[in-house]
Amino acid sequence: MKELFWTKHARDKMQYYRLPESRVRRVIKSYERIEEGIAEDTIALMQRTGSGKNEHEIWVMVADKDKQRKIISAWRYPGKTEAGEPLPEEILKEFREVDLG
DSSP: OOEEEEOHHHHHHHHHTTOOHHHHHHHHHSOSEEEEOSSTTOEEEEEEEOOGGGOEEEEEEEEEOSSEEEEEEEEEEESOOOTTOOOOHHHHHHHHHSOOO
């Protein structure tokens, strides 16, 4: 298994969305869908959670290097998304404002 490296942005988002490290690791290990990430050379992994009116998705954006997997961001999305559906503009705006390196 690759060593995980957590960016400051990812840690901040995990705190904002109340996502513990163990939950993010679970999404990485058993995702339901994988999409191309909006940042260059990244992928986004998704896992659905909740039920009924409280249904939402947890997304984790990662970039793989040789023996390291960099966690770039993590967020909670209310509701359901369809495969290939673009990310909401507010999330895209956040990525444009932050240095992902």
